[in-house]
Amino acid sequence: MELGLTSFADVRQDPKTGETIGHGERLRNVVDEIVKAEEVGLDAYGLGEHHRIDMAASAPAITLAAAAARTERIRLGSAVIVLSSADPVRTFQDFATLDLISKGRAELMVGRGSFIESFPLFGYSLDDYNELFVEKLELLLAIRDNEIVEWSGRFRAPIRGQGVYPRPFQDPLPIQVGVGGTPASVVRAATLGLPIVLAIIGGQPARFRALVDLYRQTLVENDYDPAEFPIAVHGHGYVADDDDQAAEEVYPSYAAMMSKIGRERGWPPMTREQYDWMRGPDGSLVLGDPETVAGKIMRWQEWLDIERFMLHNPAQLSHDRNLRSIELLGKEVSPLVRGS
Numbered sequence: 001m002e003l004g005l006t007s008f009a010d011v012r013q014d015p016k017t018g019e020t021i022g023h024g025e026r027l028r029n030v031v032d033e034i035v036k037a038e039e040v041g042l043d044a045y046g047l048g049e050h051h052r053i054d055m056a057a058s059a060p061a062i063t064l065a066a067a068a069a070r071t072e073r074i075r076l077g078s079a080v081i082v083l084s085s086a087d088p089v090r091t092f093q094d095f096a097t098l099d100l101i102s103k104g105r106a107e108l109m110v111g112r113g114s115f116i117e118s119f120p121l122f123g124y125s126l127d128d129y130n131e132l133f134v135e136k137l138e139l140l141l142a143i144r145d146n147e148i149v150e151w152s153g154r155f156r157a158p159i160r161g162q163g164v165y166p167r168p169f170q171d172p173l174p175i176q177v178g179v180g181g182t183p184a185s186v187v188r189a190a191t192l193g194l195p196i197v198l199a200i201i202g203g204q205p206a207r208f209r210a211l212v213d214l215y216r217q218t219l220v221e222n223d224y225d226p227a228e229f230p231i232a233v234h235g236h237g238y239v240a241d242d243d244d245q246a247a248e249e250v251y252p253s254y255a256a257m258m259s260k261i262g263r264e265r266g267w268p269p270m271t272r273e274q275y276d277w278m279r280g281p282d283g284s285l286v287l288g289d290p291e292t293v294a295g296k297i298m299r300w301q302e303w304l305d306i307e308r309f310m311l312h313n314p315a316q317l318s319h320d321r322n323l324r325s326i327e328l329l330g331k332e333v334s335p336l337v338r339g340s
Helices: 023-039 060-068 088-101 126-145 183-192 205-221 243-265 272-278 290-304 319-338
Strands: 002-007 044-047 075-078 106-111 148-151 159-163 175-179 196-200 232-239 286-288 308-312
Touching (some): 023 319, 044 308, 060 075, 088 126, 175 183, 183 196, 183 205, 232 243, 232 290, 232 319, 243 272, 286 290, 290 308
Parallel strands (some): 044 075, 075 106, 106 175, 232 286
Antiparallel strands (some): 148 159
16 A cells, blocks of 8 residues: 655645745745655655645646655655646646656646636636546647657647657656546546546545446456556545544634635535544544554555555645644554555
């Protein structure tokens, strides 16, 4: 079982002054967190693309490249690149460059995105939400598989016999698809022979087993061996020295963040009762002391047959608390999960 972390470089308020830290400081903190993750033996770190004032990671490859210069082993990926509103040529070039700088540690995870800010920002219509992703994924894979590209589509100018450079250190560059709860997304990834990462941010994780089974069934139907496609998950969580500490440290900012997103999407505010259920045995929050977190990860492994778990801390906690959570994940949770 591989263990790692994901982040959106969420900004936070200083608990003493009430001031929000700057984007620059938060991005430097992310680099420090990646360094710490490698120090404590974690396998991977993913940084997600967003275009909001409360999230600093609009250009993940640049931040990951800064981390690559300070690390040697940890794998560095996107979580996710919103491919529907991105240029596949530039996306490939960015992560091929990261792959070269890191000597083969880059991973490119793409998805349709759970926020919509990038669509008007880059001149795309939400009416084309699904069609954009399908076409741009086709182009991205054409670039990955061919140094000289011949391609035409609906949403951008054709490419007529041009090379796309640089080529990555790894051949091929690893490309994954981030999937929420949509069966069609799982089928598309399996049909194309692409690994998936399940984003589990609510509900009962055990229910995602149906998507795992659908993915593997579709792989077989398309002549792929499911054993060659390990499944990863991304789940919200946090590790502290005891369960009560974890619950109390995370709840204020997590509930505020989820309620804010809820207002944008027409959901009701998060209640403490909902939060406590989510951090219980069957819920989606992987939160608590090392024993509690390890136990929950192992239940997810049993339910979903996963080979990588990525812990995402969505709460706007201090840098010191984030570093402590990373240390506990690597030094105390990891040995319990891996049996060593």
